[in-house]
Amino acid sequence: MEIQETIINKVAQSGLITIDLADHAPKAPIEIYDIKDNLFHGLILKEKDFREFIKNHGWTQYKDKHIGIICSTDAIVPTWAYMLLATKLENIALSIHFGDEEYVRKVLFDHALATFDYSQYVDQRIVIKGCGDIPVPESAFVTFTAQLSKVAKSIMYGEPCSTVPVFKRKS
16 A cells, blocks of 8 residues: 655745845945044045055945945044045945945945836735845845735735735735
C-alpha cells in the first residue's frame, strides 16, 4: 500500500504579490561628509583655510556616491560653507543632501516611490515584505502604503506565510 501526497503550495496559488521595498533602495553607496574636520579648534570655520581646502581636496573619492553633508559638532557653520561643498561635489556625486545617512536614505526612497508605477497593482492582493538585510525607512512603508491603497484590493505586511492585514478595499 503506497500513499502519495501531493504538496500544494497554497501561497503560490493565493494570487498574492510580494513587494520588497528594499528593491527600491539606492544602489550606490551613501557617504557622509562631516564639516567638523574643517573647523579650527573644532569651533569655527576660517574662510581662507576652507577655500584652500575646497581647492586642493581629492574630491574624486565621492564619485558616483550619494553624499550627505553634516556638522556633527556643536559649532556655528555659515551656510555658504555648505553651499561651497555642494558646488564642488555637484559634478562628481550622484546626489548631494544636507543630512545624515538616515536622512539621505529617506530622500532617495521618497524619490524612488514618487516615480513608482502603482497602476500595475490595480485590484491586486499585495504583501509588503517587512524584513530584510537592506534598511528601509518607515517613511517609505507609509508612503508606499498610502499610494498603493488607492489601487490595490488588499495590502498585508510581512511574509506570505505570516502576514498582518493592513488594508482591504470594501467592494
